[in-house]
Amino acid sequence: MTTLSAYTLTTPAGVHRYAAQHWPVLRPFVEGAAQDPRRLFFLADDTWDLWPYALNGIPSYAAKYRVRFAGLRSFLKPFVKWYCYQQVLQRPGDLRTNLALVPYQLKQVDEYLLYRGLTSLDDLASLPVFEDLWVSLLPPKKPPFTPNDVRHQAETRPFWLQMHKRFGVPFLVPPVAPYVHRPKAEIGLDESSVIPDAVISQLMNKLALHREGMSVLNRFHHLRLCVLVLNICLGRRITELLLAPRGEGSDGPLTIYPARGPGQAEGL
Numbered sequence: 001m002t003t004l005s006a007y008t009l010t011t012p013a014g015v016h017r018y019a020a021q022h023w024p025v026l027r028p029f030v031e032g033a034a035q036d037p038r039r040l041f042f043l044a045d046d047t048w049d050l051w052p053y054a055l056n057g058i059p060s061y062a063a064k065y066r067v068r069f070a071g072l073r074s075f076l077k078p079f080v081k082w083y084c085y086q087q088v089l090q091r092p093g094d095l096r097t098n099l100a101l102v103p104y105q106l107k108q109v110d111e112y113l114l115y116r117g118l119t120s121l122d123d124l125a126s127l128p129v130f131e132d133l134w135v136s137l138l139p140p141k142k143p144p145f146t147p148n149d150v151r152h153q154a155e156t157r158p159f160w161l162q163m164h165k166r167f168g169v170p171f172l173v174p175p176v177a178p179y180v181h182r183p184k185a186e187i188g189l190d191e192s193s194v195i196p197d198a199v200i201s202q203l204m205n206k207l208a209l210h211r212e213g214m215s216v217l218n219r220f221h222h223l224r225l226c227v228l229v230l231n232i233c234l235g236r237r238i239t240e241l242l243l244a245p246r247g248e249g250s251d252g253p254l255t256i257y258p259a260r261g262p263g264q265a266e267g268l
Contacts, residue, residue, distance in 0.1 A: 009075075016075035017120035022167060029081035036088065043085065046070040053088055053095040056213050064097045072103055074113040075120055079167075080106055083159050096212060105155040112136050121169045130170040138177055145179040153177060195232065203229055 006020035009030065018026055028034035028043045035041065041048045051057035051065040067084055069077060080103055087099050112133055124130045137152035138145065147154075153176045160173045207225055209215035217225065231238050 011073065013073035013114060014117075015119055017122075018075070018078075019120070019122065022121065025166075026078040026082060029078040029085070036085075037092070043081065048084070050088060050095055050099065053092055054097075055094045056211070057095070065095060065100060067100050067103065069103050071107055072110045074110045074118070076106065076110055076113060079121070079163060080159070082166075083162055086162065101155075102159070105152070106159065108137060108152055109133065109156060121163075121167060125169050125171065127170075127172060130172075131174065134174050143178070145177055147179055147181065150177045150179045200232060203232075 007018045007023045007027075009016040009018070031044055034043045036043065036048075038052060040050075040052060046069045048067045048069075049062055049065070050067060051059065051062045054061065054065050057065060069081055072080060084099055084102055088095065118124065118129075124133065134153065137156065139149050141149070157173060157176060160170060164170055164173055203225060206215070206217070207222075207229065210217045210222060210225075227238060227241055230236070230241050234241070
């Protein structure tokens with residue numbers, strides 16, 4: 001068990017407590033003027049622009065690599081900042097866009113801590129308490145679970161493993177709850193959509209790997225995939241997409257089309 005009451009932080013959400021051996025590590029993420037190695041942001045800021053740390057980072061991709069912590073209100077916030085900062089230091093020239101999702105993935109945990117009135121990491125040292133938190137990340141249903149049902153556990157487990165390794169709490173990180181995949185034959189027989197969701201996900205994955213520079217496509221395959229994804233998302237014919245007039249306005253290189261269907265006020 002760690003030693004409590006080294007530092008007490010009063011916030012609009014309540015009082016947060018941090019242990020003596022933890023506070024020197026967490027303090028730069030709460031107060032002070034410490035900056036990242038490239039002096040792009042202060043560690044205590046609630047918004048970090050990390051695109052210069054990405055392998056193919058350019059200013060137009062800034063939003064994809066922007067990490068926002070303002071939505072976190074529990075004592076966990078400095079720990080989340082510490083975790084993200086470790087990822088920045090470990091991959092200074094190959095940062096991935098999924099880091100920007102970490103605060104959102106931990107939002108449910110943050111709300112759980114506030115609702116239960118937990119104010120320090122020591123409150124999670126008890127195994128039953130952390131197991132209850134872990135179960136709360138599952139939907140209120142009985143097994144079998146789908147991959148989407150266990151998504152919150154799978155996304156947050158790397159964070160808790162790092163917390164266990166560095167701070168010793170939680171004492172034990174349970175595995176992700178067992179889940180079942182849909183058999184490929186079942187996906188192929190699904191007639192609810194013309195193109196199965198698994199196929200659409202794979203198309204998106206190929207484009208993401210290309211964007212991250214991990215599996216670069218040649219320019220012809222890249223163009224084909226982009227057009228196909230636009231076709232799926234917008235519901236427009238491929239010929240319409242290819243013949244779409246290009247614009248030069250502030251909204252981007254493509255003009256805005258009216259949405260299809262009755263009563264649709266917004267454009268596409």
